[in-house]
Structures are given as C-alpha cells and as structure tokens.
Amino acid sequence: MAGASEKKILKPLKNFPMEEYINSGHRACQGCAEVLAVRHVLKAIGPDMILAMATGCMEIISSPYPLTSWNVPWIHVAFENAAAVASGVESGLKALRRKGRIPDKEITVLAMGGDGGTTDIGFQALSGMMERGQKVIYVCVDNEAYMNTGIQRSSSTPFGASTTTSPAGKVHPAGQMTWKKDMTAIAAAHGIPYTATACPSFYTDLIKKVQKAKEANGPAYLHILSVCPTGWRIPPEKAIQYGQLAVDTGVFPLYEVENGVWKLSRKAKALKPVTDYFKGQGRYRHLDEKLTAFIQEKVNERWERLLKLCGVELQTEDQA
Amino acid sequence: MTKPMDHITWQEIEPGGVISEPGNASSYHTGTWRSQRPVYDVDKCIRCWRCFIMCPDAAISPDYENNRMVWNFDYCKGCGICAFECPVDAIEMQEEGE
Ligand SMILES: Cc1ncc(C[n+]2csc(CCOP(=O)(O)OP(=O)(O)O)c2C)c(N)n1
Ligand code: SF4
Ligand code: SF4
Ligand code: SF4
Ligand SMILES: [Mg+2]
Numbered sequence: 001m002a003g004a005s006e007k008k009i010l011k012p013l014k015n016f017p018m019e020e021y022i023n024s025g026h027r028a029c030q031g032c033a034e035v036l037a038v039r040h041v042l043k044a045i046g047p048d049m050i051l052a053m054a055t056g057c058m059e060i061i062s063s064p065y066p067l068t069s070w071n072v073p074w075i076h077v078a079f080e081n082a083a084a085v086a087s088g089v090e091s092g093l094k095a096l097r098r099k100g101r102i103p104d105k106e107i108t109v110l111a112m113g114g115d116g117g118t119t120d121i122g123f124q125a126l127s128g129m130m131e132r133g134q135k136v137i138y139v140c141v142d143n144e145a146y147m148n149t150g151i152q153r154s155s156s157t158p159f160g161a162s163t164t165t166s167p168a169g170k171v172h173p174a175g176q177m178t179w180k181k182d183m184t185a186i187a188a189a190h191g192i193p194y195t196a197t198a199c200p201s202f203y204t205d206l207i208k209k210v211q212k213a214k215e216a217n218g219p220a221y222l223h224i225l226s227v228c229p230t231g232w233r234i235p236p237e238k239a240i241q242y243g244q245l246a247v248d249t250g251v252f253p254l255y256e257v258e259n260g261v262w263k264l265s266r267k268a269k270a271l272k273p274v275t276d277y278f279k280g281q282g283r284y285r286h287l288d289e290k291l292t293a294f295i296q297e298k299v300n301e302r303w304e305r306l307l308k309l310c311g312v313e314l315q316t317e318d319q320a
Numbered sequence: 321m322t323k324p325m326d327h328i329t330w331q332e333i334e335p336g337g338v339i340s341e342p343g344n345a346s347s348y349h350t351g352t353w354r355s356q357r358p359v360y361d362v363d364k365c366i367r368c369w370r371c372f373i374m375c376p377d378a379a380i381s382p383d384y385e386n387n388r389m390v391w392n393f394d395y396c397k398g399c400g401i402c403a404f405e406c407p408v409d410a411i412e413m414q415e416e417g418e
Contacts, residue, residue: 008387009367010367010383010384010388010389013369013372013373013382016369016373022378023342023343023346024350024377024379024392025343025345025346025348025349025395026345026377027348027350028376028377030397030398030399030400031376031397031399031401032376033376035376035377036375036376062345063339063345064325064345065325065337065339066323066325066328066333066339066344067344067345067347068339068342068343068344068345069343069345071342071343072342200374203373235400236401237399237400237401237404237413238404239376239399239401240374240404240405
C-alpha cells in the first residue's frame with residue numbers, strides 16, 4: 001500500500017501555476033465555467049500581459065467601478081473593438097520598446113471577447129487583427145449566446161438551442177434554426193500561425209494550447225467552450241461535466257491548427273450520442289427525436305470532415 | 321481600501337476611470353451568496369488538486385503544513401463543482417445553517 005499512502009501527501013501541482021490573475025470576489029454566477037476559462041488562460045500566460053476585453057459577462061462581473069478583479073493590466077473596451085484595441089496596444093508597446101521607454105521584455109497582448117463580441121460584432125476588428133499579422137492572442141469565451149444581456153442568440157448559438165430571441169415554440173419548434181458559425185475554421189482560414197479550440201473541462205489541453213499561442217510567431221486564436229449554467233439552464237455543479245460531454249459527443253471537438261496543419265487533440269474514438277449532452281440542459285429540453293436525429297447527422301458530418309482535415313481515421317474500441 | 325461607488329465624488333475619479341489598485345474587488349465577499357456549503361473530509365481526500373483546479377472562484381487553496389485543502393468561505397459561492405468533481409467524494413454539499 002506504499003503507493004496509496006504516498007498519494008495522500010499534498011505535493012506541489014505541476015504545470016498549473018498557483019498565481020491568480022483574476023481575483024476572488026468577482027460576481028460571476030455560481031458555477032460559471034466562463035470565468036473558470038479566464039482563470040485558466042491567464043494562469044497559462046503569466047504576469048507579463050496586457051488584456052483588452054470586450055464588454056460581456058466577464059467585464060461586468062469583474063469591474064463594477066471602483067472595483068476590479070484583475071491583477072494584471074486590463075482595459076475595458078467597447079463591445080466591438082477588443083481586437084482593434086489589442087492591436088493598438090501591441091503596436092504601442094513596439095514603439096515604446098524601440099524608443100527605449102520601456103524595458104525590453106516580452107509582454108503578451110491578449111484580447112478577449114464573448115461569442116457575441118467575437119463572432120458577431122467584433123468579427124471585423126478580429127479579422128483585421130489576424131490579417132495584419134499582429135502578435136496578439138485572441139480568446140473567444142463562447143457560452144453560445146449573449147448571456148450578459150439576458151440569453152439572446154448569437155451566430156455561435158447552436159442549432160436547436162432555445163434562447164430569448166430564438167425561443168422554441170409552435171412557430172419555431174427547434175429554437176435556434178441556424179448552425180453554429182465555425183469561427184475557429186474562419187480564423188484558421190486567415191492563415192495565422194496558431195488556432196485551436198479548448199475547454200476548461202480539459203484544462204491540461206487548454207493550458208498547453210495557450211502556451212503554444214503565446215509562443216506563436218504572429219496572431220493566435222483560441223475558441224474556448226465556456227459552459228454557462230445560467231443560460232444553458234443546468235445545475236451549476238455540472239458545468240465541468242457538460243464541457244466534457246460537449247467534447248465526447250463531438251458537438252465541440254478539440255483540435256488545433258498549427259501553421260496550416262490540422263491536428264485532433266484527443267484520440268479519435270467513437271462519439272457518444274448527442275442526447276448524452278442534451279439531456280438535462282433546459283435550453284434543449286424541447287428537442288424531439290426528429291430534431292435530435294437531424295442534429296446528430298450534422299454532428300457526424302462535421303466530425304468526419306474534421307477527421308479528414310486532421311488526416312486521422314476513427315479508432316475502433318479495441319484499437320483505442 | 322476603495323470606497324463604495326456612492327461615496328466617491330467626481331473629483332476623486334481618476335482620468336479614464338482608471339482603477340489603480342489591482343484585484344480590489346476582493347473586498348466584496350461573494351460568500352454571502354451561498355446557500356450550500358462544501359464540507360471536506362480530510363481522511364477521504366487523495367490530494368489530487370481537482371477541486372482547486374475547477375473552482376471558478378479560486379476559493380480553495382492548499383495547506384501544505386496541515387496536508388490538506390482549505391476553503392475560503394468569504395468567496396465560496398456554494399456552486400457545488402468541487403463536490404461534484406471530487407473523484408473520491410471527499411466533499412459533501414450541506415445546506416447552510418444546518
Ligand atoms: C454596440 C453595443 N451593442 C450592444 C451592447 C450591449 N451588450 C453588452 S454585453 C452584450 C452581450 C455580450 O454577449 P457575449 O459577447 O456573447 O458575451 P457574454 O455576456 O455571453 O459572455 C450586449 C448585447 C453594447 N454594450 N454595445
Ligand atoms: S450568465 Fe453565464 S457566463 Fe455569464 S456570469 Fe453567469 S454563468 Fe457566467
Ligand atoms: S462550492 Fe464552488 S465556489 Fe465553493 S469552493 Fe466549491 S467549487 Fe469553489
Ligand atoms: S478533489 Fe477531492 S480528493 Fe482531490 S484534492 Fe479536492 S478534496 Fe481531495
Ligand atoms: Mg456569450
């Protein structure tokens with residue numbers, strides 16, 4: 001039993017920095033995995049950063065004037081221009097460094113926005129940032145709706161989710177009737193050095209990806225699924241589990257695109273049925289068998305396309 | 321410590337609305353939101369860190385001296401993630417006030 005008793009001594013945690021850059025005392029809902037995603041991302045980057053953040057839940061919960069939860073330099077910008085402001089910060093730092101006004105040390109510039117702030121209103125600023133090749137890490141914390149203003153649909157809301165502006169009912173039995181915009185593929189199509197999807201439920205993977213983004217020779221885009229118990233209508237304690245299910249059902253696959261090379265982040269095992277993920281989420285409660293089958297088909301199709309892009313074949317049970 | 325909003329006059333506001341005291345929102349105690357409290361069983365705990373890693377409020381920390389995890393109830397909102405995610409059920413949620 002030497003192994004077991006050895007395990008019971010609290011040993012320092014590896015590859016998970018202890019420093020907190022978003023302080024306790026923030027006002028995110030109980031069980032918010034969006035703020036957990038932010039907590040993990042900042043840990044992976046370390047103290048030398050400047051963060052520009054679009055409005056949205058993460059801004060509202062962290063900065064009720066005159067208080068701030070941020071332990072790093074943080075700029076609250078408008079809804080649409082996090083990427084533009086971060087671009088300016090990056091250029092400004094370059095100029096100051098060149099003139100010798102600031103020490104010549106590396107400072108990571110980060111831009112962050114919700115799915116509304118990224119896939120809708122901040123899209124153009126983000127595209128410009130990537131196209132100009134600015135050395136900024138853009139992080140989209142995707143909770144799949146405009147949560148801060150009361151659960152309105154965005155172009156990142158998945159087909160079949162009920163929101164206050166895509167309510168499931170007699171007229172539109174599915175709720176949201178458009179497919180989730182594939183923002184990660186759009187970012188990759190800009191030809192930037194690093195793009196990836198991540199989820200705090202898989203924190204080791206997330207941290208590795210943030211560190212890769214930091215080392216990238218140019219813009220990096222990270223799309224992070226951020227479970228929102230309030231908007232998804234799930235019990236707060238299950239936030240981590242739903243993130244796992246989103247990945248395991250193929251609804252939100254984890255992958256990266258590094259210098260044009262697509263790579264799956266986990267073994268290509270058979271997917272769990274989407275119903276495993278939908279079950280217990282209030283936003284999907286109205287889905288009947290037909291709609292579920294329709295979604296399952298699309299998830300399979302996208303999964304197969306992704307496997308092809310990554311050049312991998314599905315592993316069967318006994319291979320895995 | 322920073323004054324509450326309604327005690328600040330406009331002359332005291334820094335240009336650009338700058339807040340120059342990092343992390344001062346910790347003066348706000350989210351622990352008052354809690355209706356359920358995580359109760360820790362140190363004998364069951366296998367020191368895997370999962371609760372610490374997954375807490376959205378950074379309300380759990382290590383105590384190496386006493387070889388255990390500790391909870392900061394000034395900030396714990398009682399979401400139940402730590403209890404749900406603990407692989408050995410070393411944390412149990414209990415109604416506050418019981
Ligand atoms: C130009 C503009 N339009 C609308 C708003 C109101 N607004 C603030 S946050 C928000 C929603 C944010 O949604 P998202 O980006 O997904 O972030 P989340 O709150 O979900 O984290 C909206 C509509 C605004 N601040 N500015
Ligand atoms: S609404 Fe959702 S994303 Fe926003 S703070 Fe609450 S749980 Fe987090
Ligand atoms: S109940 Fe939630 S807020 Fe409290 S310590 Fe556990 S994970 Fe953190
Ligand atoms: S998750 Fe459970 S076993 Fe792991 S450190 Fe926390 S209390 Fe201990
Ligand atoms: Mg959102």
